[in-house]
Amino acid sequence: MTTYAGAILEGFRYLLRNYPEVFILGQGVWSPWYVGSSMKDLDKEFGTDRVIDTPVSELATTAAGVGAGLFGMRPIVIHPRMDFFLLASDPVVNQAAKWRHMLGGQAGSAVTIRAIINRGGEQGAQHSQALHSWYAHIPGLRVVMPATPRDARDLLIASVLCDDPVIYIDDRWLYDLEETLPDAAPVSLTTQGPQIRREGDDLTLCASGHSVRLAMEAAEALAEAGVSAEVVDLRVLHPLDPSAIVTSVEKTGRLIAIDGSWRTCGFSAEIIASVAERLPFSAWRATPQRITLPDAPAPTSRVLEEIYYPGADDIVLTAQRMLEQSQ
Numbered sequence: 001m002t003t004y005a006g007a008i009l010e011g012f013r014y015l016l017r018n019y020p021e022v023f024i025l026g027q028g029v030w031s032p033w034y035v036g037s038s039m040k041d042l043d044k045e046f047g048t049d050r051v052i053d054t055p056v057s058e059l060a061t062t063a064a065g066v067g068a069g070l071f072g073m074r075p076i077v078i079h080p081r082m083d084f085f086l087l088a089s090d091p092v093v094n095q096a097a098k099w100r101h102m103l104g105g106q107a108g109s110a111v112t113i114r115a116i117i118n119r120g121g122e123q124g125a126q127h128s129q130a131l132h133s134w135y136a137h138i139p140g141l142r143v144v145m146p147a148t149p150r151d152a153r154d155l156l157i158a159s160v161l162c163d164d165p166v167i168y169i170d171d172r173w174l175y176d177l178e179e180t181l182p183d184a185a186p187v188s189l190t191t192q193g194p195q196i197r198r199e200g201d202d203l204t205l206c207a208s209g210h211s212v213r214l215a216m217e218a219a220e221a222l223a224e225a226g227v228s229a230e231v232v233d234l235r236v237l238h239p240l241d242p243s244a245i246v247t248s249v250e251k252t253g254r255l256i257a258i259d260g261s262w263r264t265c266g267f268s269a270e271i272i273a274s275v276a277e278r279l280p281f282s283a284w285r286a287t288p289q290r291i292t293l294p295d296a297p298a299p300t301s302r303v304l305e306e307i308y309y310p311g312a313d314d315i316v317l318t319a320q321r322m323l324e325q326s327q
Helices: 004-018 042-046 058-069 082-102 132-136 149-161 210-224 243-252 267-276 302-308 312-325
Strands: 022-026 051-053 074-079 112-117 142-144 166-171 195-198 203-207 229-233 236-238 255-262 289-293
Touching (some): 004 042, 004 149, 022 058, 132 267, 149 166, 195 243, 243 255, 255 312, 267 289, 289 312
Parallel strands (some): 112 166
């Protein structure tokens, strides 16, 4: 069995062994404290010229990676906390995301940005943010959020082998998940999209990243109460292919969008809108619902964190209310 963090490490090893143009740079990449066990000893195995611990400048580090991606390299830039990736948004949002479009597809930066969601543990408002919807808003960027160990490895490989700039977002709350993995192999990111993680008939739970774990836990609890919930894992947030979600809601007539970020202008609204635009009113058996963080910065108190972050119980309660109202 391989953990989610171990699967990321396996993906890095596969890429560094097989693709000499791949290298890694970022803060704390030699330190397990920064990146968990997901990059353990890569600097010792592949050398510090390919696994580069950088000075504390998110902007300079990311800009260097974006530039290297223009010249045939496949850099992976590591941001141990997604919050501070904001300091480096200009070279990604204003430059890398635009070049292939502006240059008629003749040039672009094959850079992968690994941005880690590192919330909880009383870290507070500036170290806890999940900002995936920000980057999924930008044309020219691909955005992925793996929810399983296999996807943690395979979507990392696919991201780095993609010629477009990719934001790869992993979540420390998933690092202990375990799965038996087949051997690693090249993966094309252009062929990847949402997957059904659990089939069901009564309602659809749609999520990404850590929220998929909550959805699976909720579906298990609902099954014990005789409710059959289907779980859709988005996997690729941009470009979003909503067809699997639409097909699921056509069957169930009910949709709960679960997102580990805020409600206003969040990705849960994109999920619901994408389905609502494609299905007639007659297809719906209940009004779609969202489960998100409240529109407030993350608290520092552990007691308040337990209230702030939604859990599987919140999904179960919302599902039960939805079913009761649509009988």
